[in-house]
Amino acid sequence: xxxxxxxxxxxxxxNKCLQNxxxxxxxxxxxxxxSDALYEYENRDxxxxxxxxxxxxxxxxxxKLGYNAPIIVYEKKYYKYGEENYSITNIPITDIxxxxxxxxxxxxxxxxxxxxFSELGGxxxxxxxxxxxxxxxxxxxxxxxxxxxxxxxxxLDSLYQSILKKQCLTIKYQSFKARTPSSFTFHPFLLKEFNxxxxxxxxxxxxxxxxxxxxxxxxxxxxxxDTLYFPKPFNGDDYYKNTIGVTVLNNRHLKEVILKxxxxxxxxxxxxxxxxxxxxxxxxxxxxVIIKIEVHLNFELERLILGFGNSIEVIAPKQLRKxxxxxxxxxVNLYKAD
Numbered sequence: 552x553x554x555x556x557x558x559x560x561x562x563x564x565x566n567k568c569l570q571n572x573x574x575x576x577x578x579x580x581x582x583x584x585x586s587d588a589l590y591e592y593e594n595r596d597x598x599x600x601x602x603x604x605x606x607x608x609x610x611x612x613x614x615k616l617g618y619n620a621p622i623i624v625y626e627k628k629y630y631k632y633g634e635e636n637y638s639i640t641n642i643p644i645t646d647i648x649x650x651x652x653x654x655x656x657x658x659x660x661x662x663x664x665x666x667x668f669s670e671l672g673g674x675x676x677x678x679x680x681x682x683x684x685x686x687x688x689x690x691x692x693x694x695x696x697x698x699x700x701x702x703x704x705x706x707l708d709s710l711y712q713s714i715l716k717k718q719c720l721t722i723k724y725q726s727f728k729a730r731t732p733s734s735f736t737f738h739p740f741l742l743k744e745f746n747x748x749x750x751x752x753x754x755x756x757x758x759x760x761x762x763x764x765x766x767x768x769x770x771x772x773x774x775x776x777d778t779l780y781f782p783k784p785f786n787g788d789d790y791y792k793n794t795i796g797v798t799v800l801n802n803r804h805l806k807e808v809i810l811k812x813x814x815x816x817x818x819x820x821x822x823x824x825x826x827x828x829x830x831x832x833x834x835x836x837x838x839x840v841i842i843k844i845e846v847h848l849n850f851e852l853e854r855l856i857l858g859f860g861n862s863i864e865v866i867a868p869k870q871l872r873k874x875x876x877x878x879x880x881x882x883v884n885l886y887k888a889d
Contacts, residue, residue: 703766723770796851809866814838
């Protein structure tokens with residue numbers, strides 16, 4: 552159930568008021584306290600009606616937020632908690648809550664390489680300790696792939712901070728094809744993860760093409776204080792909309808790809824599409840399907856198709872069909888000696 556920030560401020564304020572047993576609280580008193588609290592948090596006047604406060608009290612009394620607050624009315628006009636030490640902050644954590652917290656901790660821990668989450672480190676540790684102390688011996692329900700030994704993860708935060716602060720970098724980089732590393736100025740735009748590898752996207756200069764650098768090929772990263780970061784609007788969703796993976800090509804490589812999948816693999820591709828553009832062109836009685844996607848003919852697409860082996864056939868375009876055929880033929884030749 553979605554709750555806005557102002558409502559949470561009101562619930563917290565009402566709770567604080569009703570915990571004060573040395574004062575009698577009318578509806579007007581609660582309204583005034585909530586208005587003051589909202590002004591303090593937002594630094595502006597926010598109109599709160601009696602009807603809003605009455606709705607808040609009903610919401611707190613209900614189980615919709617898990618409060619079940621024992622708010623009672625006495626002398627026909629004053630509000631208080633019917634239980635001596637009740638507070639909405641003292642709600643016991645259920646087994647379901649503990650399970651959710653446990654899996655949330657595991658997810659948050661995946662981002663420990665970012666300083667963005669460093670301030671949460673203590674909170675995550677406390678949550679983890681709480682979960683461990685109260686949770687049964689049941690193992691994790693969610694398992695996320697992450698290679699802790701992957702090279703380049705140490706640069707994640709430096710790159711993130713430089714993008715956030717719009718700082719230019721000097722990067723020393725050695726691709727798999729290069730014999731020695733080279734240094735160059737780099738303006739980072741975006742961090743992207745694909746297939747358990749991280750990449751940074753940016754440009755060497757305003758007139759240069761966009762580059763995709765694998766973090767595991769970076770040798771060093773340093774701030775370049777002498778070069779001004781050029782303000783270049785960059786939308787990652789638009790940039791990758793026609794691409795599977797991270798290799799974005801020009802529009803001349805953008806093609807309609809038609810694929811036929813056998814009955815055993817068709818359900819997997821129908822439930823987890825290759826790409827957002829995926830359409831079903833034909834479904835056969837035996838369960839096989841023909842689909843169409845519109846994507847760049849890049850390395851990642853070829854690798855995806857090859858991963859299905861003899862369960863998939865490239866119908867079009869001819870250039871992709873020929874390329875996949877040649878790769879499969881070369882693969883078969885590796886086993887001819889047997």
